[in-house]
Amino acid sequence: MKKIEAIIRTFKLEEVKDALSEIGVQGMTVSEVRGFGRQKGHKEQYRGAEYTVDFLPKAKMEIVVGDDQAQKVIETILQSARTGQIGDGKIFVTSLDQMIRIRTGETGDEAL
Amino acid sequence: MSRPQSLCLIVFFLLGLAALPANRNELAAQERRADLETISVEAASVAPEAKELTVGEEFNAADTMWVLISTAFVLLMTAPGLALFYGGLVRKKNILSVMMQCMFLMGLMSLVWFLWGYSLAFDTDILNGYVGGFGKAGLMGVLPYWDAETSTPMLPLEGSIPEIVFMMFQMMFFIITPALICGAFAERMKFSAMCMFAVLWGTFVYCPLCHWVWSANGWLSPEGAYHAFDFAGGTVVHVSSGVSALICAMMIGKRLGHGQEPMPPHNLTYTTIGTALLWFGWFGFNAGSALGVNPLAANAFVATHICAATGLVTWAGIEWVTRGKPSILGGCSGAVAGLVCITPACGFVTPLEGIWLGFIAASACYFACTSLKSKFKYDDALDAFGIHGVGGAVGALLTGVFATRRVTGDANGSGLLEGNMHQFANQTISVVAAVAIAVIGTVILLKFVDLVIGLRVTHEEELKGLDLTQHGEEGYIFL
Numbered sequence: 001m002k003k004i005e006a007i008i009r010t011f012k013l014e015e016v017k018d019a020l021s022e023i024g025v026q027g028m029t030v031s032e033v034r035g036f037g038r039q040k041g042h043k044e045q046y047r048g049a050e051y052t053v054d055f056l057p058k059a060k061m062e063i064v065v066g067d068d069q070a071q072k073v074i075e076t077i078l079q080s081a082r083t084g085q086i087g088d089g090k091i092f093v094t095s096l097d098q099m100i101r102i103r104t105g106e107t108g109d110e111a112l
Numbered sequence: 113m114s115r116p117q118s119l120c121l122i123v124f125f126l127l128g129l130a131a132l133p134a135n136r137n138e139l140a141a142q143e144r145r146a147d148l149e150t151i152s153v154e155a156a157s158v159a160p161e162a163k164e165l166t167v168g169e170e171f172n173a174a175d176t177m178w179v180l181i182s183t184a185f186v187l188l189m190t191a192p193g194l195a196l197f198y199g200g201l202v203r204k205k206n207i208l209s210v211m212m213q214c215m216f217l218m219g220l221m222s223l224v225w226f227l228w229g230y231s232l233a234f235d236t237d238i239l240n241g242y243v244g245g246f247g248k249a250g251l252m253g254v255l256p257y258w259d260a261e262t263s264t265p266m267l268p269l270e271g272s273i274p275e276i277v278f279m280m281f282q283m284m285f286f287i288i289t290p291a292l293i294c295g296a297f298a299e300r301m302k303f304s305a306m307c308m309f310a311v312l313w314g315t316f317v318y319c320p321l322c323h324w325v326w327s328a329n330g331w332l333s334p335e336g337a338y339h340a341f342d343f344a345g346g347t348v349v350h351v352s353s354g355v356s357a358l359i360c361a362m363m364i365g366k367r368l369g370h371g372q373e374p375m376p377p378h379n380l381t382y383t384t385i386g387t388a389l390l391w392f393g394w395f396g397f398n399a400g401s402a403l404g405v406n407p408l409a410a411n412a413f414v415a416t417h418i419c420a421a422t423g424l425v426t427w428a429g430i431e432w433v434t435r436g437k438p439s440i441l442g443g444c445s446g447a448v449a450g451l452v453c454i455t456p457a458c459g460f461v462t463p464l465e466g467i468w469l470g471f472i473a474a475s476a477c478y479f480a481c482t483s484l485k486s487k488f489k490y491d492d493a494l495d496a497f498g499i500h501g502v503g504g505a506v507g508a509l510l511t512g513v514f515a516t517r518r519v520t521g522d523a524n525g526s527g528l529l530e531g532n533m534h535q536f537a538n539q540t541i542s543v544v545a546a547v548a549i550a551v552i553g554t555v556i557l558l559k560f561v562d563l564v565i566g567l568r569v570t571h572e573e574e575l576k577g578l579d580l581t582q583h584g585e586e587g588y589i590f591l
Contacts, residue, residue: 044376045431046441047495048482051374 001096001109002070006061007033007089008081013059019080020063023072026112029062039087058089064096066109163264165256172272175404179277185396186284190291191215193393197386197444198295201494204378205577206299207587213294213303217310218287224314225283226251232319233282234327241331243320254279271403281400282322285345289318289353295494296357297364297567300574303582305567309557313356317553321546322348332542340542341515341525341535343412344401346456346508347546354501355550358492363558364567366491368574380441387444391420394451398458411519412458415466416451419458422470423450427478442478445499449477452503453510460515460525469510476506505543512539 008016013030020028034055041054065073074091082088101111195214199207221229231248238245248254254275259266270278290310297306324330325342332340332347342348367375377383398416402409427446428438453473454466461469481498492498512535515527526532561567568574573581580586 045435045437045439046376047445047498048478048486049376051376 001099001112002065002067003094003096004061004063004065004070004073004077005092005094006063006077006081007035007058007091008061008077009083009087009089010057010059012081012083013061016061016077016080019076020073023076024069025063025065025073027063031060031062033058033060037087037090056087064099064112066112165265165267167267167274168269170269170272171274172404175271175406176273176277178405178409179273179281179400179403182396182400183277183281183284185393185400186281186288187218187393189390189393189397190218190284190288193386193389194288194291195386196382197390197448198298198494200379200382200384200386201295201377202298203375203577204588205579207378207382207579208585209303209578209582210294210298212583213306214291216303216307217291217294220307220310221287221290221314222283224311225279225286229286229314229319230254230279230282232315233286233322234279237323237327237329241329241333241336242324244323244327251276251279273403278403281403282326285322285349285397286314286318289345289349290314292349292353292496292500293357293360295496296361296492298493299367299578300493300568301360301364302566302569303578304565305561308565309360309561312557312561313553316557317352317356317549318348321352321549324545325542332538332545338538338541340508340538341460341511342456342508342542343459343511344398344455346452346504346511347542350452350455350500350504351508351543351546352550354497354499354504355547356554357496358490358501359551359554360558361490361492361497363555363562367493368571370491371489377441383444384440387447391447391451394420394455398455402459408459408519411462414463415458415461416454418463419454419466419470419473420447420450422467423447423453423474426450426471426474430475430478445477445481445495446474449473449499449503452477452500453507455504456508457511457514460511460520460527462516462519465514465516468514469507472510473503473506477503505547508539508543508546509536512536 006016010032017028017030034057036054036056039056041052041056044051044053061077063073070093074093077091098107099111100107191211191214195211198210198214202210228246228249230251231246232244235244235247237243254268256265256267258264268275290313293310293313294306324332324336325340325348327333328335330336332338332342340347369375394416395413399409399413402412424443424447427449428443431442432438450470450473453469454461457465457469477499480502481495485492485495485498511527513528515525515532515535516530517523517526520526524532524535526535528536558567569578569581
């Protein structure tokens with residue numbers, strides 16, 4: 001099993017979700033996060049006082065899939081979340097040791 | 113004695129004072145009867161025994177209605193206007209503290225004005241034109257009284273409106289002026305210290321200054337030695353509060369982390385709504401100061417609007433040119449700067465001059481808020497000095513430049529542009545006098561309050577925010 005975390009632009013969220021649903025992804029968790037990479041932040045001015053805002057709002061998706069489906073999911077996110085501009089985000093893939101469905105107690109791929 | 117107990121005692125004392133003058137009121141009022149030239153009007157024929165409350169023969173219903181409406185307009189400026197304007201500019205942990213300061217002053221200053229403030233400001237003076245007496249304390253001789261001769265209830269007049277209406281209109285100025293100062297010490301002053309300071313400042317700074325400029329006998333009034341033009345409070349309201357705000361900011365010190373951590377406004381939406389409400393209320397503030405439905409009110413109304421409009425466009429325009437983007441906060445600041453600047457002038461200049469005033473005021477206040485503040489490194493949190501102090505002083509001085517006989521209807525009622533050097537000198541004197549009493553008064557009063565209860569909250573309280581530590585509440589419980 002793989003856990004795929006994708007940091008993407010907030011306005012791309014719906015598009016990525018739809019694309020993932022189409023390839024059969026059953027569930028995902030989304031949170032509003034703030035952070036920066038190479039894009040860095042922006043400057044704001046209030047009555048002449050300048051503030052640098054480093055942390056920009058992004059959406060973080062967490063998706064857990066079987067090993068065979070992971071590559072397809074990554075490609076789908078790459079296609080649907082890309083604008084080509086700096087600040088499109090990143091994808092992190094990790095191996096998952098265990099996964100349990102709380103309602104039934106099922107584990108591993110059965111719990112997906 | 114604990115703090116709550118002392119507060120209770122003070123409240124009972126105030127209520128007792130309020131109850132006292134009831135009888136004295138009638139006696140004093142009867143003495144004034146000859147001056148007031150009151151007449152009685154026959155009551156409705158259906159109830160010949162009952163007599164309606166009557167007023168003097170100069171009474172004018174339209175004037176009274178306009179001043180009553182204006183009074184409500186001006187109250188709206190303090191809350192929600194100023195409360196939202198300032199509330200949006202602070203960090204979210206302090207929004208309630210700012211709103212509470214505005215709200216509480218609506219109550220506190222009203223009582224002070226009722227009990228002794230109005231008397232100190234508008235009673236005949238006790239110190240050669242420098243301060244009023246206590247003849248009208250508790251509104252003695254101002255409230256309705258019973259005329260024994262004609263067996264009629266009577267109501268004293270001020271010009272063509274009942275004096276209680278005039279008193280009430282002036283009360284709104286007394287409320288908003290200390291509320292303006294709150295912008296300087298926002299996010300760090302103890303609420304109790306703020307209350308004590310506001311009462312003392314109103315008594316020892318505002319009332320004397322108001323007496324100088326607006327009472328019948330003040331030394332800066334039309335009858336005084338140095339008649340200063342101040343239509344709706346350039347020196348009385350804005351210079352005094354703005355300069356006092358600067359002193360407060362300097363004496364209380366900077367907010368914790370000022371200069372090191374970002375302190376941007378937390379909700380400019382509120383600030384924009386607040387500005388719009390201030391602008392709305394300002395029509396009552398300025399046009400209401402004509403104390404009647406007359407050409408002066410019409411002129412003041414239009415001049416007020418044009419000056420605010422010019423101020424808005426100017427400030428946003430400067431930002432657009434120098435920084436690439438016009439900001440909403442800049443637009444709001446410019447509008448308020450324009451409103452402040454036209455306040456002393458609106459009964460002496462035409463709307464055309466209002467354009468010049470708005471342009472100059474917004475430029476000067478922009479400079480004060482961006483360059484002056486960072487150069488001298490004081491933490492005037494919400495720019496109370498930068499906008500009200502500077503805008504008020506610029507407005508008072510420019511009144512002496514642009515005042516025109518076309519509006520005043522008086523050959524001597526003109527400014528520098530019409531060759532009247534004398535008036536400009538008087539305007540300068542009035543600004544210097546207002547600055548002097550504001551500086552000296554505020555320094556002494558702050559020292560006193562600091563000695564008695566302390567000015568500033570503890571470091572821990574300041575970090576937690578004043579909403580929780582001063583009021584036990586949060587502004588955004590569901591966020």
